[in-house]
Amino acid sequence: MPLVEHLRELRRRLAVAVVAILAVTIAAGFFYEAIVDLATQPVLDAVGCSGTFTEITRGEDETCARIVLNGLIAPFSLALKVSLAAGLVVASPVWLYQLWAFVVPGLHRHERRYTVLFVAVGTPLFLAGAFVAYRTLPTMARVMLDFSPAEVDNQLPLDELLDLIVRMVVVFGISFELPVVLVLLNLFGVVSGRRMLSWWRWMILAVTLFAAVATPSTDPLSMLVLAGPMWLMYAVATVVALLLDRRRSKAGTAGPSDDEAAPLDHAPEPVAAAGPVAAAGPVGTGGRG
Template identity: 25%
Template sequence: MATGDLDQLTYNYSAEEDEEENEDFSMTLIEHLEELRWRILKSLIAVTIFSIVAFVFRDQLIALLMGPFPKMAASVTHGKLVVTGIAEGFTVYLLISVVAGLIVSLPVILYQIWAFIAPGLRQGEKKYAVPFIVLGVVLFAAGASLGYIVLNYPLEWLLSFGANSFTELISANSYFSFVAFFLLAFGLAFELPLVLTFMAKVGWVNTEMLKNKRKVAHVGIWIASCFITPGADLYSPIFIGVSLSLLYELSILFIHLVVGKQAAEAVS
């Protein structure tokens, strides 16, 4: 066989092999997208189920969320908020139920996230599934609880700011939207250690990097804390700023214990 024919045969074989590899890659990508679709669908089903359960207990949820409502405003509204439309009462109940369903279904959502990324992990890394879910739930619950405790401060500041010039008619939609955003902001902000640990696992950050950027990070945290919390009171940014600074330092220790030298070598 001539040398040219041999080269042509080799080229054709390589082209066919590359085409098969590309086809396998495309099939793998499609399978990943299908897997992602099912994980999202399962998460949405969990949120829907828990939202329905929360809607059944809507009166208890309303009573719980009305706990931080300032007494100065309660004397004006006689303990009840204003609705400005025929359907607003229903939409407010629906909003509260969906937010409650989202919070309660957090373990399911975290599990679906972990199950999606687990096939790409080493066998030794899969043992962190339960700590990942538990830590995520605990951190979110701690953040939302802190937000509930300090919620009274921004409410009092906002309601008293224009009290000399205006009569406040507090609608149920505005109040519960504010409360839902406030609690979600605190809960998600407390996921900082989980986010940094994940970034360390994939090699984007390491403990030395976090230590070297400590000053910049804390300044950024305190600036962000002023925008994360709605309202302009003094106390909420202080609470969340102190909490996030402590969580940042805790993240460094947590990454050192969980990731160890592996992350340090990945971003060296």
């Protein structure tokens, strides 16, 4: 396909993705308060507060976080931010498909299978990580607010709370993609299963440090909630990589598929010793008849 046709296809697919995001964003703008309630209600329930983010009363617990908005245009900015985030999330199947459809014609057959594997396995893992973060936030909020002095209300800006929730969800979701990335690296021949097995001590340390930095709370429970599944998923990815290596070793040297070029062998071949050159016969001269 010529370059101009590629650019036209890219423009068409970007237009479809933008229209889908804008449509969902406009629809979410009418329900942004319900979206905010859905995100903040578990945190409020965990610290003994009742009501929604617009009307909070103190419960039995003396520590209560009052969520506030600062500034004249803060409500409008909040509604725009929440609606746009909802548009990106809800319309993600549309714009992700447009991105995949634009890239996939340039991939080989086995690379297309890998992308389908990444989407089929990576999407549930990301959603699982987001769900774990959503369920961990109330415990984290309770631990953090326990540091507040008695008879003191905690004024928490709503935009900061939403940024914290989004950051936790994204960090947990991306962290749960670890096994998919490792298996893909193994499929592309970057890392072997045996090497992944030899890294297990360093990976436990690296995952623990990452969980300690990624979780904003200081309690060990939140850190273990993120680190524990990552340890388990690394073990599963190592086992899968070992099985894939074993299957490839049994398959032997199979030829390339129809849409792949054969690998070039750059190793030099030995050259046989030169034999004696046969003596040339007499050269005849032509005469006139």
